[in-house]
Structures are given as C-alpha cells and as structure tokens.
Amino acid sequence: xxxxxxxxxxxxxxxxxxxxxxxxxxxxxxxxxxxxxxxxxxxxxxxxxxxxxxxxxxxxxxxxxxxxxxxxxxxxxxxxxxxxxxxxxxxxxxxxxxxxxxxxxxxxxxxxxxxxxxxxxxxxxxxxxxxxxxxxxxxxxxxxxxxxxxxxxxxxxxxxxxxxxxxxxxxxxxxxxxxxxxxxxxxxxxxxxxxxxxxxxxxxxxxxxxxxxxxxxxxxxxxxxxxxxxxxxxxxxxxxxxxxxxxxxxxxxxxxxxxxxxxxxxxxxxxxxxxxxxxxxxxxxxxxxxxxxxxxxxxxxxxxxxxxxxxxxxxxxxxxxxxxxxxxxxxxxxxxxxxxxxxxxxxxxxxxxxxxxxxxxxxxxxxxxxxxxxxxxxxxxxxxxxxxxxxxxxxxxxxxxxxxxxxxxxxxxxxxxxxxxxxxxxxxxxxxxxxxxxxxxxxxxxxxxxxxxxxxxxxxxxxxxxxxxxxxxxxxxxxxxxxxxxxxxxxxxxxxxxxxxxxxxxxxxxxxxxxxxxxxxxxxxxxxxxxxxxxxxxxxxxxxxxxxxxxxxxxxxxxxxxxxxxxxxxxxxxxxxxxxxxxxxxxxxxxxxxxxxxxxxxxxxxxxxxxxxxxxxxxxxxxxxxxxxxxxxxxxxxxxxxxxxxxxxxxxxxxxxxxxxxxxxxx
Ligand SMILES: Cc1cc2nc3c(=O)[nH]c(=O)nc-3n(C[C@H](O)[C@H](O)[C@H](O)COP(=O)(O)OP(=O)(O)OC[C@H]3O[C@@H](n4cnc5c(N)ncnc54)[C@H](O)[C@@H]3O)c2cc1C
Ligand SMILES: *[C@@H]1O[C@H](CO)[C@@H](O)[C@H](O)[C@H]1NC(C)=O
Ligand SMILES: *[C@@H]1O[C@H](CO)[C@@H](O)[C@H](O)[C@H]1NC(C)=O
Ligand SMILES: *[C@@H]1O[C@H](CO)[C@@H](O)[C@H](O)[C@H]1NC(C)=O
Ligand SMILES: *[C@@H]1O[C@H](CO)[C@@H](O)[C@H](O)[C@H]1NC(C)=O
Ligand SMILES: *[C@@H]1O[C@H](CO)[C@@H](O)[C@H](O)[C@H]1NC(C)=O
Numbered sequence: 001x002x003x004x005x006x007x008x009x010x011x012x013x014x015x016x017x018x019x020x021x022x023x024x025x026x027x028x029x030x031x032x033x034x035x036x037x038x039x040x041x042x043x044x045x046x047x048x049x050x051x052x053x054x055x056x057x058x059x060x061x062x063x064x065x066x067x068x069x070x071x072x073x074x075x076x077x078x079x080x081x082x083x084x085x086x087x088x089x090x091x092x093x094x095x096x097x098x099x100x101x102x103x104x105x106x107x108x109x110x111x112x113x114x115x116x117x118x119x120x121x122x123x124x125x126x127x128x129x130x131x132x133x134x135x136x137x138x139x140x141x142x143x144x145x146x147x148x149x150x151x152x153x154x155x156x157x158x159x160x161x162x163x164x165x166x167x168x169x170x171x172x173x174x175x176x177x178x179x180x181x182x183x184x185x186x187x188x189x190x191x192x193x194x195x196x197x198x199x200x201x202x203x204x205x206x207x208x209x210x211x212x213x214x215x216x217x218x219x220x221x222x223x224x225x226x227x228x229x230x231x232x233x234x235x236x237x238x239x240x241x242x243x244x245x246x247x248x249x250x251x252x253x254x255x256x257x258x259x260x261x262x263x264x265x266x267x268x269x270x271x272x273x274x275x276x277x278x279x280x281x282x283x284x285x286x287x288x289x290x291x292x293x294x295x296x297x298x299x300x301x302x303x304x305x306x307x308x309x310x311x312x313x314x315x316x317x318x319x320x321x322x323x324x325x326x327x328x329x330x331x332x333x334x335x336x337x338x339x340x341x342x343x344x345x346x347x348x349x350x351x352x353x354x355x356x357x358x359x360x361x362x363x364x365x366x367x368x369x370x371x372x373x374x375x376x377x378x379x380x381x382x383x384x385x386x387x388x389x390x391x392x393x394x395x396x397x398x399x400x401x402x403x404x405x406x407x408x409x410x411x412x413x414x415x416x417x418x419x420x421x422x423x424x425x426x427x428x429x430x431x432x433x434x435x436x437x438x439x440x441x442x443x444x445x446x447x448x449x450x451x452x453x454x455x456x457x458x459x460x461x462x463x464x465x466x467x468x469x470x471x472x473x474x475x476x477x478x479x480x481x482x483x484x485x486x487x488x489x490x491x492x493x494x495x496x497x498x499x500x501x502x503x504x505x506x507x508x509x510x511x512x513x514x515x516x517x518x519x520x521x522x523x524x525x526x527x528x529x530x531x532x533x534x535x536x537x538x539x540x541x542x543x544x545x546x547x548x549x550x551x552x553x554x555x556x557x558x559x560x561x562x563x564x565x566x567x568x569x570x571x572x573x574x575x576x577x578x579x580x581x582x583x584x585x586x587x588x589x590x591x592x593x594x595x596x597x598x599x600x601x602x603x604x605x606x607x608x609x610x611x612x613x614x615x616x617x618x619x620x621x622x623x624x625x626x627x628x629x630x631x632x633x634x635x636x637x638x639x640x641x642x643x644x645x646x647x648x649x650x651x652x653x654x655x656x657x658x659x660x661x662x663x664x665x666x667x
Pocket of ligand 1: 045046047048049050051069070071072094120121122123124125126127128129131132133134135136137273274275276314315316317318319320323563564596597598607608609610612
C-alpha cells in the first residue's frame with residue numbers, strides 16, 4: 001500500500017527538477033546569467049574526469065549543490081566522432097583548429113631539432129576522455145607503492161587504491177572464443193562490476209591481434225597475468241572504454257553526467273565558459289578560496305560564482321596550473337613578470353611536467369589495416385557500424401595491442417652500466433639549471449624513487465603499441481618513465497591565451513638512449529614469429545637507419561607526445577616542489593583543491609585515464625571527509641533490493657521534492 005502511494009507520486013517527482021521548481025530546464029546549460037553571482041556548496045573548474053567524477057559523487061547527497069564550469073561545448077554537433085570508437089583515429093577531434101581542442105603548441109624544443117609540438121587536449125564536456133584513443137590500461141602496484149612512499153601516506157598505495165580502481169569500472173569480460181584468440185588472462189578481483197565507466201573488448205578484431213602475445217612470449221617477455229592486477233609486463237590486448245551493448249565510447253560525460261542529468265537539480269554544468277581566476281577572502285592570514293571568476297564570448301563578458309564550502313580546480317595538466325597562476329599562486333618570478341599579485345609563492349606550480357614521448361616504426365603488411373581502405377570501403381564500414389553489425393565493422397574497434405617492456409629486455413648486457421650511470425648522474429642532473437631549490441629536491445626524490453622502484457625493479461620503462469588503423473602496420477615506442485622534466489608558465493595576462501608549455505623533451509640524456517634501444521627492440525619484434533609472418537618491408541624510417549646517430553636523428557625529427565602529460569600540480573611535500581598535499585589541498589590557502597591528472601606525482605607506465613579516474617574517485621571521498629572501507633556496502637548491494645530498494649528510492653525522491661521546495665530560489 002505504502003509502495004503504491006509512493007509510486008503514484010512518481011510522475012510529479014520525476015518532473016520536478018526542471019519543471020516549476022527550478023529555473024533550469026536541463027542541468028547542462030550555456031547561459032552564464034543563470035548562475036551569475038550565485039552561491040553553490042562547491043564550484044569546480046573543468047568538466048573532464050576530475051570535474052565530473054567529483055561533481056557526480058558530491059551530488060549523491062541531494063543537499064550538496066555543485067556547479068561545474070567548462071570552457072568547451074557539449075559536442076553534440078560531432079556526436080558520431082565522439083561516440084564511434086575508431087573515429088578517434090579515422091576522423092579524430094583533437095586536431096588543430098577544432099573548437100574542441102585547446103590548440104596548445106609547445107615552446108620550440110631544442111632536442112627535437114627545433115620543432116613545436118601540438119599538445120591536444122579536449123575542450124569539451126567530458127574533457128580529453130571525449131576525444132582520446134579509448135585504451136584502458138592501468139598503472140601497477142610498484143608505481144602506486146612508490147607514490148605512497150614519496151608522499152608518506154599509505155592511502156595512495158596499491159592496496160588502498162585498488163578499491164578506487166574498481167569503483168569507476170563496469171568490466172565486461174570477453175567471451176570464451178575471444179579470450180582464447182587473444183590469450184587474455186582475467187583476474188576477476190582486479191575489476192569492478194558496477195561502476196559508471198564501461199570497459200569491454202570490441203566486437204571487431206583484427207586478426208593480427210591474435211599474434212601479439214605469443215610474439216612477446218617468444219621474445220622472452222612472458223605475460224601470464226591480468227594487466228589490471230598490479231603488474232603489466234608483457235604483451236596483451238587491452239580492453240577499451242566502450243559500452244558493450246551499444247559499442248559506443250564510455251567517457252566522463254556519458255558515465256558521470258548524462259545518467260543523472262535529469263534527476264539531480266543540485267548538479268549544474270555550465271559549458272562554453274572560461275574560468276579565469278579563483279577568488280579569495282583575504283581578511284584572515286591564510287587566504288580562503290570562495291569562488292571563481294569566468295568569462296564567455298572570448299573574454300568579453302565577465303561573471304562570478306561563490307562557493308560556500310570549497311573550490312575545486314580540475315582543468316587538467318595545462319588548465320589547472322594556468323588557473324592557479326592567474327590567481328596569484330605559483331613561482332614568484334613568473335607571476336611578477338606578468339604583473340600578477342603574488343598570493344602564495346609556490347614554486348611547484350607548473351613544474352615537474354613529464355610526458356610520454358613517442359615515435360613509430362612502420363611496416364608494409366599483409367594484415368588488414370583500416371587506413372589502407374578506400375573512402376568507399378570506409379563509408380561501407382561506417383554504414384555497417386550504424387546498422388549495428390559491429391563484429392563486421394572496423395569502426396567498432398580502436399587499437400588494443402600493447403606491451404610493457406623492462407629495461408634489460410631492451411638493453412641486455414648494457415643494462416647494469418646504464419643504471420650505474422643513471423644513478424651517478426642524479427646529483428649532476430638535479431643541481432644545475434635555474435629551477436627553484438624545492439623543485440630540484442622534487443626531481444631528486446622522484447628520480448631516486450623511479451630508479452629503485454621501476455628501473456632496478458624490472459618494471460616497464462617503455463610501451464609498444466601496434467597501430468592497426470594507419471596505412472601501414474605501425475609500432476609506436478613510447479617512453480613511460482621519462483627523466484626529462486618540463487614546465488608550464490604564464491606567458492600573458494590574457495586568460496584567453498594558453499599558458500606557455502615547455503616539456504623540455506629529451507633534455508635528460510638517458511631518455512633518448514632508452515628510446516633508441518626501444519626502436520631496436522621493435523625491429524627484433526617484427527622479425528619474431530608469429531608476428532613476422534604478416535610483416536614485409538620497413539617503410540619508415542627504413543632499415544638503413546640503424547646507427548646510433550641515424551636513429552637519434554630519426555627520433556629528434558619524428559617524436560611526438562603520446563598525450564600523457566602529468567604532474568604540473570604535483571602531489572608532493574611542499575619542500576619538494578609540491579602543489580597539493582595528500583588530501584589534494586593546495587598549499588598556502590584554505591578551501592581549495594586540485595583534483596585531476598595534474599596532481600600525479602610520478603611517471604606512470606600506462607595511459608592516464610584509469611589512474612585519473614581512480615585518483616578523482618578518491619578525491620571525491622576525501623572531500624566528503626571519509627575513507628570508504630573496502631568492505632562497506634557496494635553500490636550493487638544497495639541498488640539491487642527489488643521492492644525494498646524501490647521503496648527507499650521513492651522515499652528519497654519524496655525527500656528531494658521537499659528539499660527542492662525548501663531550496664527553491666537559492667540557485
Ligand atoms: C588525443 C588524446 C588521446 C589520449 N588517449 C588516451 C587513451 O587511449 N587512454 C587513456 O587512458 N588516456 C588517453 N589520453 C589521456 C587522458 O584522456 C587524460 O589523461 C585524461 O583525460 C586527463 O583527465 P583530466 O580530468 O586531468 O583532464 P581533461 O580530461 O583534459 O579535462 C580537463 C577539462 O577542464 C577544462 N578546462 C581547462 N581549463 C579550463 C578553464 N580555464 N575553464 C574551464 N574549463 C577548463 C577542459 O576543457 C577539459 O574539459 C589521451 C589524451 C588525448 C588528448
Ligand atoms: C553581481 O555582483 C556584482 C558584485 O557584487 C555586481 O556588481 C553585479 O551588479 C551583480 N550582477 C548581477 C546580474 O546581479
Ligand atoms: C577466434 O578465431 C577464430 C579463428 O580465426 C575465428 O573464427 C573466430 O571468429 C574468432 N573469435 C572471435 C570472438 O574473435
Ligand atoms: C650521464 O651523464 C653524462 C654526462 O652528461 C652523459 O653523457 C650520459 O649519457 C648520462 N647517462 C645517463 C644514463 O644518464
Ligand atoms: C586575449 O586573447 C584572445 C585570444 O587570443 C584575443 O581574442 C583577445 O583579443 C585578447 N584580449 C586582449 C584584451 O588582448
Ligand atoms: C636510407 O635509404 C633511403 C633511400 O635510398 C635514403 O633516402 C635515406 O637517406 C637513407 N637513410 C640513411 C639514414 O642512410
């Protein structure tokens with residue numbers, strides 16, 4: 001009886017959030033005047049992983065009101081290019097000149113023969129997860145344990161982070177036939193089964209993927225484990241961020257925003273608005289963050305919003321340091337050079353930048369590759385996808401063949417002498433240069449950690465990817481634990497202009513030596529059965545590029561970002577050039593956190609989505625002020641109770657109705 005009465009309320013309840021009780025028809029808006037001068041509990045800059053995970057989790061409590069401000073639009077005019085997996089490669093959004101890309105170029109890179117590199121970053125609701133390559137790879141136990149040690153907080157070690165890795169994920173295991181074809185090892189306990197992000201294996205499979213793992217086994221790099229379980233050495237096929245039912249991209253917006261867009265009036269996303277500055281109450285000795293300023297229409301219209309609890313910066317690796325710098329938090333010298341008043345002299349803002357630099361060897365092949373298809377064939381493949389024939393369409397699948405390889409497989413007998421040199425070089429490579437002392441101390445701490453926990457421990461230092469979507473079969477070599485460190489700094493007072501990005505690629509002499517040995521390893525790979533059976537001539541750089549000198553030349557002329565920059569607002573002790581503490585709070589001020597991939601303190605041998613989702617899930621928990629014990633009730637248990645839980649849900653909706661009436665007008 002009680003249940004029936006509650007049910008009869010549903011239509012009214014379902015209609016209320018954006019009906020007569022609220023000014024918002026939908027909680028993704030682009031009209032800034034609707035929020036101007038208003039107060040929320042939390043205001044967040046950026047709607048990428050950091051912004052949307054945090055906003056979603058905080059608004060599970062219907063009393064918590066959150067505003068997310070995103071510089072880009074929703075991308076509905078390019079829906080298929082976002083959603084259809086292989087479009088990420090065949091008609092990608094992160095191209096220069098796209099309204100959904102920030103158009104960031106690095107400063108001139110001396111070590112790359114004077115080139116300026118494009119640094120794609122999504123400017124869109126969903127952030128870079130809307131435009132990226134959909135690989136789902138995971139950082140490892142030793143990396144997380146090193147992270148925890150570096151910041152002296154066990155909360156960030158592997159055992160404690162595994163709960164957060166499982167929380168964002170709904171993993172769909174491969175069926176028997178695919179599991180066998182691709183030699184997949186699945187460890188159930190490494191995965192989550194009821195999180196917002198869908199992770200699955202695409203339905204279309206390139207036959208050459210089935211040759212991948214055996215080839216690495218034959219080279220002596222065995223992989224008999226699930227790469228999500230704490231070790232990633234070896235060759236295997238990774239799953240992607242793809243919804244197994246629809247075969248469409250699963251990303252921060254589709255997972256953390258769209259499912260709640262009609263049910264949470266307490267969550268508002270404002271798109272097409274650029275955050276320019278954090279506002280502070282400076283009446284006490286420690287400044288207190290209390291809001292954000294932002295502009296629309298290319299900077300011509302200015303607005304502000306207030307936060308009664310906290311301000312969260314989630315602008316990603318470029319956006320977050322840029323917003324801090326524009327707000328007077330950063331290295332004094334850089335701020336003063338741009339006439340920005342110094343609020344907190346924090347030398348680590350924009351320092352510690354490191355990225356996976358990469359280059360590729362291409363081979364002629366007898367294997368099918370998407371990039372060799374004619375326009376007509378591609379159109380036909382796209383139609384197959386649109387008609388739901390996923391297993392027949394190359395558009396169902398991005399790339400997935402990947403391998404993580406340790407140093408001694410690359411360098412063999414030269415490994416020990418290389419490591420000795422690297423160790424001996426730590427002092428010299430961290431004492432010269434004009435970086436502030438704290439930042440140099442941070443370099444030293446991260447080098448020592450990487451040397452012990454990665455290089456000497458036999459963990460992966462490079463990643464090798466097989467690209468099935470180019471016009472040849474490509475093998476990309478990407479440095480995973482670079483020693484070169486770069487910088488992001490303010491180059492203009494105009495907030496509509498990107499900050500200066502100087503990754504200083506290959507400035508540490510060890511980096512190019514590792515890449516060079518990695519390229520030679522790729523040639524051994526291509527000559528090893530069973531992969532060698534589909535490989536013909538080397539197309540680029542060409543087999544005659546073989547001396548150290550010629551290989552280095554090729555690297556300097558061809559290297560590009562693998563799009564995994566991090567650490568520009570590093571979680572490190574303040575005396576090591578840190579920007580946030582282990583609670584993700586910015587040093588020197590109150591009520592301000594950074595929650596995104598800019599806070600990762602160390603290089604990670606994986607693409608960055610997974611580590612960022614886990615980090616941000618934890619960040620939301622930190623804000624809520626509790627650490628969920630790993631044995632606490634999971635979302636499944638509380639959502640799977642049939643009638644009982646339906647009654648509870650209805651009761652919650654009723655409560656929300658009452659609260660909405662009470663809160664009406666406060667937005
Ligand atoms: C082309 C490409 C391919 C990639 N491929 C993969 C892959 O295959 N697998 C993988 O795991 N990772 C991949 N990555 C990396 C991954 O997408 C990022 O590491 C991850 O998205 C970082 O999340 P984030 O929240 O830190 O930043 P982002 O996702 O970049 O989000 C930051 C958001 O903040 C917004 N923002 C910034 N400044 C402001 C401001 N001032 N005002 C308002 N809004 C602002 C941005 O527009 C953006 O929406 C790829 C990245 C790129 C660019
Ligand atoms: C917003 O607040 C500012 C500063 O208090 C004020 O000058 C401005 O008029 C307000 N704008 C609106 C639309 O209320
Ligand atoms: C596995 O391989 C066999 C033989 O190549 C093929 O017929 C089958 O379709 C494959 N299964 C999947 C799921 O890819
Ligand atoms: C160590 O430093 C020397 C001098 O700069 C350099 O020649 C050498 O390549 C470096 N080796 C490593 C592994 O860093
Ligand atoms: C700020 O930069 C933007 C983008 O380059 C430009 O359109 C605008 O005119 C600049 N504003 C000022 C005040 O210089
Ligand atoms: C390799 O051979 C090609 C074709 O003959 C030539 O153009 C190229 O310069 C050579 N590269 C090197 C490093 O010798």
